[in-house]
Amino acid sequence: MTNASNPFRGRVAPSPTGFLHIAVARAALYNWLSARKLGGQFILRIEDTDRARYVEGSLDNIKSGLRWLGLDWDEGPDVGGPYGPYVQSERLPIYHEYIQKLLASGHAYETYYSKEELDAIREEVGEADPVTFNRRIQSMPEEEKARRRAAGVKPAVLFKMPEDGETVVYDEIRGEIRFPNKSLRDPVLLKSDGFPTYHFAAMVDDGLMKITDVLRGVEWLPSLPLHVQVIQALGWETPRFYHLSLFLDPSGKGKMSKRKGSNEYPIFVHQLREMGYLPEALLNWIALMGWAEASGDREVYTIPELIQAFDLGRVRAAPAAVDYDKAEWLNGVHIRMLAPDDLARRLVPFMQAAGFDVTAEGIAPMVPLIQERIANLTEAVDLLDFFFVTPPAPDPAELTPKKLTPAEVVSELLAARETLAGLEPFDAASIEAALRGMAQARGIKPGDLFTILRVALSSKRVAPPLFGAIACLGRTTTLARIDRALGILQPA
RNA sequence: GGCGCAUUCGUCUAGAGGCCCAGGACACGGCCCUCUCAAGGCCGAGACACGGGUUCGAAUCCCGUAUGCGCUACCA
Numbered sequence: 001m002t003n004a005s006n007p008f009r010g011r012v013a014p015s016p017t018g019f020l021h022i023a024v025a026r027a028a029l030y031n032w033l034s035a036r037k038l039g040g041q042f043i044l045r046i047e048d049t050d051r052a053r054y055v056e057g058s059l060d061n062i063k064s065g066l067r068w069l070g071l072d073w074d075e076g077p078d079v080g081g082p083y084g085p086y087v088q089s090e091r092l093p094i095y096h097e098y099i100q101k102l103l104a105s106g107h108a109y110e111t112y113y114s115k116e117e118l119d120a121i122r123e124e125v126g127e128a129d130p131v132t133f134n135r136r137i138q139s140m141p142e143e144e145k146a147r148r149r150a151a152g153v154k155p156a157v158l159f160k161m162p163e164d165g166e167t168v169v170y171d172e173i174r175g176e177i178r179f180p181n182k183s184l185r186d187p188v189l190l191k192s193d194g195f196p197t198y199h200f201a202a203m204v205d206d207g208l209m210k211i212t213d214v215l216r217g218v219e220w221l222p223s224l225p226l227h228v229q230v231i232q233a234l235g236w237e238t239p240r241f242y243h244l245s246l247f248l249d250p251s252g253k254g255k256m257s258k259r260k261g262s263n264e265y266p267i268f269v270h271q272l273r274e275m276g277y278l279p280e281a282l283l284n285w286i287a288l289m290g291w292a293e294a295s296g297d298r299e300v301y302t303i304p305e306l307i308q309a310f311d312l313g314r315v316r317a318a319p320a321a322v323d324y325d326k327a328e329w330l331n332g333v334h335i336r337m338l339a340p341d342d343l344a345r346r347l348v349p350f351m352q353a354a355g356f357d358v359t360a361e362g363i364a365p366m367v368p369l370i371q372e373r374i375a376n377l378t379e380a381v382d383l384l385d386f387f388f389v390t391p392p393a394p395d396p397a398e399l400t401p402k403k404l405t406p407a408e409v410v411s412e413l414l415a416a417r418e419t420l421a422g423l424e425p426f427d428a429a430s431i432e433a434a435l436r437g438m439a440q441a442r443g444i445k446p447g448d449l450f451t452i453l454r455v456a457l458s459s460k461r462v463a464p465p466l467f468g469a470i471a472c473l474g475r476t477t478t479l480a481r482i483d484r485a486l487g488i489l490q491p492a
Numbered sequence: 493g494g495c496g497c498a499u500u501c502g503u504c505u506a507g508a509g510g511c512c513c514a515g516g517a518c519a520c521g522g523c524c525c526u527c528u529c530a531a532g533g534c535c536g537a538g539a540c541a542c543g544g545g546u547u548c549g550a551a552u553c554c555c556g557u558a559u560g561c562g563c564u565a566c567c568a
Contacts, residue, residue, distance in 0.1 A: 015568050050567055115566055127564065128494040156566050174497070183495045183564085191566040198568050222496055222563040243497085246561070250503075288504065288517090296506025297516040316505080319561070323503050326518045336531075372531045383529090432527090450527035462529045 008040025009212045013202065015047045016058035019268040020065035022322075023247055026286045027215050030244070032071045033287070033310040034213065044076030045205060046087040049195045065269035069279045070303065075209075083209040088201050095196040098204050098234065099157050099189060107233035108189055110155035111137050112148040122185075130185040131163055137186070157190035159199070159230060167225035172213075172242045173317050179225040187226055203227055207236040213312065218243045218319075242312060245290055248321040265322070276350060276376030277327065281334035285327045289320040300333050332375035340367045347380050354381040356388050363387075365472050369464035383464055387472060390481075391459035396488055398455045401448040406489050409452055412444055413489070416453060417482045426475050432467040456485035 010031035014024050028042075035042040044066070048054060063077065075081025085091055102108035113121070118137065125133045137158070149155075162181045169177050189200035196204070206214060220227075221243045231238050249265055266272055272282055284301050293309055301309065335343060344364040351358045363384060370383045385391070400409050419438045423430055435453075439446045450466050457478060463469060470478050 013568095017568075047568065053567060111566095118566080122564095126493075130494085130564085158566090171497095177496070179495070185564070188566045193566075195566085197566070202568090217562095217568095218497070219562055219568085224496095245498080248561090285504095290504090292505050292516095294506075295516085299504085299517050318498055320505090321503055323518065326504065329518055332531085370530090373529065375530095435527090447527055454528065460528085464529085466527055 006040060006210060006212055008034050008038040009043065009210055010035055010040070010215060011043035011045050011206070011209065011211055012215070013045040013047045013205075014062050015050065015053070016062065017050070017053045017055050018058055019270060020062045022267050022269065022272075022286055023217060023244070024062070025065070025069060025071075025269055025282075026289065027217070027244055028066060028071045029069075029283055029286055030215055030242075030291070030310070030312060030315065031213075032073075033307055034312050035074070036307045037310060040212070041074040042071070043081070043209060043211070044073035044086065045209070046077060047198065047201065048087060048089045049197065049201055051089075051193075051195070061270060065273075068273060069269065069283060088196070088205065091201070091205070092194065092196075094208070095190065095201060095204055096194075099196075099200070102159070102189070102233055103157065105233065106160070108157050108159050109138060110145075110157055112140060112145050112153050112155050113137055114153075130161075131182050134161065134163070134186045154192040154194075156188050156192045158186040159189050159226070159233070161186050161226065161229060167229060169224045169228050170241070171221065171224065172240050172312065173315050174243070177221075177224070181225070184226055187223075189230070199223060199226060199230065203230045203234070206239060207231065207234060211239050213240045213242065215242045215244060215312075218245055242315060244315065245317060245319040247289065248319050250322055250324060265324075267322070272327075276378035277331050278334045278338075278346070278377070281327070281331040284334065285330050288326075289322070290316050292316075300330065302337070328375045335374060335377075336372050338371070340364065340371065343367050343371055347377055350377045351381060351384065354385070356381070356385065358388060366464065366469075369468045369472070373464070386458040386460065386463070387469075393488060394455045394459040394485055398461060399452060399485055399489065401451050404448060410486060410489050412442070412449055412452055413456065413482055413486050415442060416449070417479060417486075420470070420475065420478060420482075423475075426471060428467040428471045431470050435467070453482075457481045 012024060012028040012031055014020070028044075032042045034040065044063075046059065059077075066073070073079060075083065076086045080086075099108065103110070111118075121136055122133055125136065138160070145155075161184045164181060166178045166180050169179065171177060187199050188197050190196050205211075224241060224243075228238050247267070263271075266275065269282070273279075280303055283303065284299075284306065287301070287306055287310070288299065291310070291314055293311075294314065298309070338346070341360065341364055344360040344367045347363060347367070348358060348360050351363065366384055366387055370380055373383060374380050396406065400406055415438060416435065419434050420426075420431070423434050435449065436446055439449045451461075453470075454463050454466055455461065457463075457466075457469065457473060473481075
């Protein structure tokens, strides 16, 4: 179609009005995946034409979120490219140039009505009759226009929609869709402040930037006929359009709040990142909301596998409810796929945030103990803390398994102390063998012995596997904590 | 109100006329494994929104209804 020489040129075009939302991340991902698979380009463009909604810090949040996810852009802010600038507020002269063309060709016209007047006319005419509305504003007498111009009123430029017939558009996900032209109101292309609206800026930029495939939210589907009219008026070829469905809240009923993520329903990439999700897991999860392979039976993908398998032609039209359970599961799967020292590195920031001054090398020995026990990075803290700091004193009740008396526990602790004190080598396998031998010799259930030791060493009922933990703790600390437990059970 | 989109287990989905009395996954329940917790294995329960057509035959095609959602801004 457009630009046959380019296999794929896609773009994600967020507005700097908030944080990076997972819906934008999904659009970026689908674009990026297609570009990487087809050998095309993924472009980042900033649509900052609404000065009133600009939010400080938003741009950084979006860019850093995309980078963290690994969705690097080939053209855009910071990296440049042949069709820049990639920030719309820096492209004003370009829009004005094309507005002049549309004005000259009669596809667009200036209006001197204020927004308030337009609102009033709209209300008077009624929502259901765009044609009458269009005619009304197109028919301001020239004298009136001149009068307002003289008074300093800046015009807005509107696009002149056809009154008859229908515009037939094609959405790659849904197929052909027909819109009666009389149902569309003339849209504003250029605001009186000289800034273009999305309807105009996005079409001009997509055309100039040689975009072949436009991925955007379904909320744009109703404006598609308008957009193809604008593109045709500009004399350009129409790119392929894919309108991505909405995300629904986990109940599957309401739509996800667009602008604010709660702790219950996090929807911003930085929130998920702070919660301990891996970028590759997040991408895997997001990719699956609205897309699946023909077989439909694969859920776990590495990034290279995703690039391989992804196909824009298989994106679904129905909205998808966000499933945090699945995100958690997928994250666990990806955590388990990590090389242990890679996991150790990723854990460091979370341990440090919890107040543990550790290094990747420092926690590396413990990582294999917890790797299959955590579904997100933050969970590691509770499993590892007792290795780095003496835990609060264990509860005597938890130290004493059912059917055992404190005196018996003391006796087992003493025996274990003796077993461990001279054990060589002090590694997990030897420790296990020694402790099991001891349990058998003394006639205590292994499970009871291990429970006693687990609580004595970690002060927890749930902790990493005992033998490996003892090895990591080291002989000195292990014996010290056994002594402490002893002291608790038999006060001097 | 107008215009448009969507509708398969609770959720994400496979299914593009017979392969489907509908397959996979998460979650859920049970069992197994087991030093706790996990991970893993096995088993189970669970869906084609409704009504008409078309067809020898429909989850798949058509129409209608219902429900949900979007747009209807000089916001994107």
